[in-house]
Amino acid sequence: MTIINITLPFGIIKDISDYSRFINEILKYDITLNILKFSTGSNGINLLIDIPEDKIKTITESLRKSNIIVNKKGRVFIDDEKCVDCGACISLCPTDALHLDFEERLEFSYEKCIGCLLCLDSCPRYAIEEM
Amino acid sequence: MTKTYNEINEKIKNGDIVVVTAEEMVKVVEDKGIRVAAEEIDVVTTGTFGPMCSSGAFLNFGHADPPIKFEHLWLNDVHAYHGNAAVDCYIGCTRMSDVRRFEYGGGHVIEDLVSGKPIRLRGNSYTTDCYPLAEVDTEFTINEINQAILCNPRNAYQRYVCAVNSSDKTLYTYMGKLLPHFGNAHYAGTGSLSPLSNDPDYETIGIGTRIFLGGGIGYIIGEGTQHSPSDQFGTIFVKGDLKQMSQEYLRGVTYEKYGTSLFVGVGIPIPILNEGLAKKTAISDKELLTDVVDYGVPRRGRPKLKQVNYEELKSGFIDLNGKKVKCSSLSSLFYARRIAETLKKWIQGGEFFLNPPAERLPTETIFIPMKQTSKLKFVKDLKRDAIICYDDCDLKTVAEKIINQNMNHIIITDRNQNLKGIVTSFDVTKAIAKDKTDLDEIITKKVIVTTDNEPIDVAARKMKQNDISALPVIDEKNKVVGIITSEELM
Numbered sequence: 289m290t291i292i293n294i295t296l297p298f299g300i301i302k303d304i305s306d307y308s309r310f311i312n313e314i315l316k317y318d319i320t321l322n323i324l325k326f327s328t329g330s331n332g333i334n335l336l337i338d339i340p341e342d343k344i345k346t347i348t349e350s351l352r353k354s355n356i357i358v359n360k361k362g363r364v365f366i367d368d369e370k371c372v373d374c375g376a377c378i379s380l381c382p383t384d385a386l387h388l389d390f391e392e393r394l395e396f397s398y399e400k401c402i403g404c405l406l407c408l409d410s411c412p413r414y415a416i417e418e419m
Numbered sequence: 420m421t422k423t424y425n426e427i428n429e430k431i432k433n434g435d436i437v438v439v440t441a442e443e444m445v446k447v448v449e450d451k452g453i454r455v456a457a458e459e460i461d462v463v464t465t466g467t468f469g470p471m472c473s474s475g476a477f478l479n480f481g482h483a484d485p486p487i488k489f490e491h492l493w494l495n496d497v498h499a500y501h502g503n504a505a506v507d508c509y510i511g512c513t514r515m516s517d518v519r520r521f522e523y524g525g526g527h528v529i530e531d532l533v534s535g536k537p538i539r540l541r542g543n544s545y546t547t548d549c550y551p552l553a554e555v556d557t558e559f560t561i562n563e564i565n566q567a568i569l570c571n572p573r574n575a576y577q578r579y580v581c582a583v584n585s586s587d588k589t590l591y592t593y594m595g596k597l598l599p600h601f602g603n604a605h606y607a608g609t610g611s612l613s614p615l616s617n618d619p620d621y622e623t624i625g626i627g628t629r630i631f632l633g634g635g636i637g638y639i640i641g642e643g644t645q646h647s648p649s650d651q652f653g654t655i656f657v658k659g660d661l662k663q664m665s666q667e668y669l670r671g672v673t674y675e676k677y678g679t680s681l682f683v684g685v686g687i688p689i690p691i692l693n694e695g696l697a698k699k700t701a702i703s704d705k706e707l708l709t710d711v712v713d714y715g716v717p718r719r720g721r722p723k724l725k726q727v728n729y730e731e732l733k734s735g736f737i738d739l740n741g742k743k744v745k746c747s748s749l750s751s752l753f754y755a756r757r758i759a760e761t762l763k764k765w766i767q768g769g770e771f772f773l774n775p776p777a778e779r780l781p782t783e784t785i786f787i788p789m790k791q792t793s794k795l796k797f798v799k800d801l802k803r804d805a806i807i808c809y810d811d812c813d814l815k816t817v818a819e820k821i822i823n824q825n826m827n828h829i830i831i832t833d834r835n836q837n838l839k840g841i842v843t844s845f846d847v848t849k850a851i852a853k854d855k856t857d858l859d860e861i862i863t864k865k866v867i868v869t870t871d872n873e874p875i876d877v878a879a880r881k882m883k884q885n886d887i888s889a890l891p892v893i894d895e896k897n898k899v900v901g902i903i904t905s906e907e908l909m
């Protein structure tokens with residue numbers, strides 16, 4: 289099983305029937321699927337799901353046709369040497385993966401990152417890199 | 420109770436000076452009251468570390484043999500300004516590399532210079548009798564040139580606005596990346612630690628004030644450009660010896676699709692000469708207000724949506740019409756604190772003395788807008804009538820209109836003039852070639868639009884960014900009131 293994140297951007301999902309339509313879109317491939325996390329963020333609704341490795345391609349392609357964003361989980365890392373702890377990336381992060389610690393330094397929680405890559409081009413120091 | 424600069428400096432010499440940071444001062448006044456705080460505390464230190472676009476450095480390279488008078492010169496491929504004597508120049512932080520563009524700019528040159536890295540200098544000249552050399556291509560480090568003077572015409576804004584974006588696309592601005600539909604918010608400045616906010620009447624701040632600058636010692640040399648104290652947007656003009664500064668507090672940065680800049684560390688010590696200053700330096704994040712401004716409107720007078728205080732900003736979320744919007748800073752609070760702490764240590768260690776300004780910063784200047792002699796043109800001035808087809812007509816009707824009216828773009832509306840899409844002559848030609856007859860199949864339904872009151876340059880940028888040659892003009896009810904094409908813009 290592999291974890292991917294799908295983002296249903298605001299605008300595409302207007303009500304619960306839109307939502308169930310997209311879930312059915314995934315289920316029609318007859319797969320086991322675990323929804324690990326359901327959250328709303330600045331970019332829309334994020335679903336962290338666990339699906340069989342061999343189905344990723346089919347599902348990704350099918351969802352992308354409906355403008356749904358699919359990402360593999362945890363795709364960035366922060367170069368501490370370059371980071372100046374400004375925080376410009378934090379507001380972009382739809383989860384709490386990027387946040388300030390007690391000292392006001394940037395802290396990155398890999399397990400919370402859904403790999404949406406929204407933060408990537410927000411860093412003025414090119415300190416965020418795609419893995 | 421009053422203290423003088425002499426008394427304070429005497430205490431610094433004797434090692435019994437009491438210094439706190441502006442954040443600590445809030446607590447001291449809360450616990451002990453203003454009167455006691457004014458007696459006990461001698462100096463309050465402040466700090467800020469964030470992007471400051473009006474920054475740069477003057478460099479002097481010494482003379483070449485034979486001598487050269489530069490006409491143009493580049494430092495690591497970043498064009499430096501030359502309009503002074505032969506081998507002086509000014510490298511500005513927002514100037515981008517001719518080669519690497521957004522990735523590397525003047526700010527990065529300054530960071531590399533201060534960290535001791537070799538810098539490539541290329542220059543040319545039209546040559547004179549006294550300066551016969553036509554070209555130079557060499558390398559130098561900061562210790563191999565005469566002067567390197569950081570000289571920033573506008574630093575340390577007293578406060579800055581909080582930016583959001585109401586439009587439907589992501590904006591890349593000097594306030595960072597702003598997500599559509601109020602997806603996030605960015606602010607700048609360090610609130611209660613902010614240097615100018617702690618002495619808003621500039622009782623102790625002015626020409627000659629000795630400060631922390633870029634990790635070394637610098638001086639305020641006047642009010643900054645756009646200094647606008649009447650609405651708490653004061654700024655300072657600073658200079659300092661780059662050779663004594665450190666990379667830690669001078670960092671080159673790039674804001675995606677905006678350009679380069681420089682993070683500058685600034686800290687001002689404020690002597691507590693009287694109770695009034697004790698009170699002012701005790702200002703808290705809650706008392707410092709700023710405006711939430713909509714950068715989705717590309718005009719000078721961007722709409723102000725509401726006021727927020729720095730406490731709310733620092734909490735990580737602001738409330739906008741009942742929606743919780745994630746908010747973060749562009750400036751580093753961690754480094755701002757480190758600056759205030761460093762300045763505190765310098766003073767406690769007897770290495771840094773305070774001095775009265777030769778002249779205080781003005782408190783009444785205002786920031787005026789640019790005088791533009793050519794009148795701003797709007798879409799309504801240049802638009803023309805749109806050729807419209809209803810969405811229930813067939814392809815043939817559209818094709819005929821294109822031919823008869825000699826127009827490349829046909830706007831599709833419903834019977835009530837509501838915009839439904841756009842069709843170009845190219846779409847029609849393609850459809851006819853493929854024997855299609857259904858209009859619905861070839862309409863572009865996601866149309867980029869403009870309005871009567873949009874400035875022409877904004878409409879032109881929309882066309883350029885989307886690589887299209889026409890925009891339907893709509894009113895607030897989505898009804899089509901005209902069209903503007905790239906031809907009108909030429």
Ligand code: SF4
Nearest residue numbers: 381401402404405407
């Ligand atoms: S990719 Fe960046 S913005 Fe997206 S979840 Fe991970 S850290 Fe947050």
Ligand code: SF4
Nearest residue numbers: 371372374375377411
């Ligand atoms: S935007 Fe870049 S430099 Fe700023 S805190 Fe995030 S990773 Fe660090």
